[in-house]
Amino acid sequence: MNSSRKYLFVVNPISGDLDKSDMIQSVQAAAKDRNIEIHVFETDGKNDETQIRDWYDANKPERVLVAGGDGTIKMVAETLEDCDVIFGLIPAGSANGLSVDLEFPTDFEAVIDIAFDGKPKAIDMVCINNIKSIHLSDLGLNASLVKNYEQSSIRGKIGYALQSINTLKEEGEPFNVRIEANGGIIESEARMVVVANSQKYGTGVVINPMGKLDDGKFEIVLLKTLDLILFGKIITGNMPLDTGEIEIISTDKATITTNVPIHFQVDGEYCGEESKLDVYMLPGQMKIAHPLPAE
Structure with missing residues (x-):
């Protein structure tokens, strides 16, 4: 040619x-x-x-x-x-x-x-303990799900659904988390802490309604409880943002510390257990051919 x-x-x-x-x-x-x-x-x-x-x-x-x-x-x-x-x-x-x-x-x-x-669109990435994340990373319940999913033989959304049930059944006590961001400190019990550069998991579940891939910010989504009722609300797209069960912090730099090592995943890949995450923004890190005209 x-x-x-x-x-x-x-x-x-x-x-x-x-x-x-x-x-x-x-x-x-x-x-x-x-x-x-x-x-x-x-x-x-x-x-x-x-x-x-x-x-x-x-x-x-x-x-x-x-x-x-x-x-x-x-x-x-x-x-x-x-x-x-x-x-x-x-x-x-x-x-x-x-x-x-x-x-x-x-x-x-x-x-x-x-x-x-497609025209190029520059999107941000997030650096977490020197690991780059394009999309969504988290500590806690979903990272446990990712670990279980990687070890299972059933792939796709059916595999995720089956492991969601198993993970909820086997989940232990909540952990304590300390989040330092925007000059302030938040301390809480938690079931899951998400570092979100975007809005949705690959299953289509919206975990961070504030998320934008190109705004120079990431969000920390703190889920203080995560029982079957709340989990059902989340997977059906009904994030209960008007309650005290979920808190969202928008920032470009943060330190997240837990009282014990917690399961941790980055962009759908299990990364072991961590008790401290140093997180900062990497603006405009990559250009992606986009279905909409570049802004």
Whole structure:
């Protein structure tokens, strides 16, 4: 193909338990239609970052398309964090929180068109204990769910639903948390503390109605209780913000300390137990091809 335009297409072949062969063929056909040379790189968890970076440095593609879940997107974004590149997202994970928040269409052909032709939108990232988060991270109940989900054999939203029930059943006592932000201190019992750069989990559940991916702020969502009734309200989109059960703090820097180590996850990947999180904003960290005109 006689083309000076090059794209890199990073595919996680096991994300979401989906076969990616048809997806790869569709993307290759879309590239051919646009006279774009596209290189397909399938991740295998072995030295992916180095291989992606080496190919990028040698070829300088205009865009990097990523097919996978939020964890795959985050890995590629971190690998190319100092590069001036536009990322095209092709959601293909068990839960695709970032694309849900960006209001991507469900039609696959429309998603491909956005990845190739969408205008770039700069979005923020959050740094938590030197780990970068694009979307949502948390301590407590949901991180326990992520841990259980990773250890289960049932994938997708059904797997999440089953593990939600199991996690609620096995959850122990609430923990004590201290949040230092905006020059003040909040101390409380908690079931879950969310560091939210956006609004929704990949399942579509709104946990942070204030969230915007490009406002230079993140929110700390403090859930003081989380019984079956409150959990039901949250998953049906009825966040009870007018009660004392949930508190939301908007900031660009915070320290979160717990009295005991608590399960912790970043963008859907379990990261072990933590008792202290140092959190700060990374504004305008990556450019994503967006379904709406860039502001």
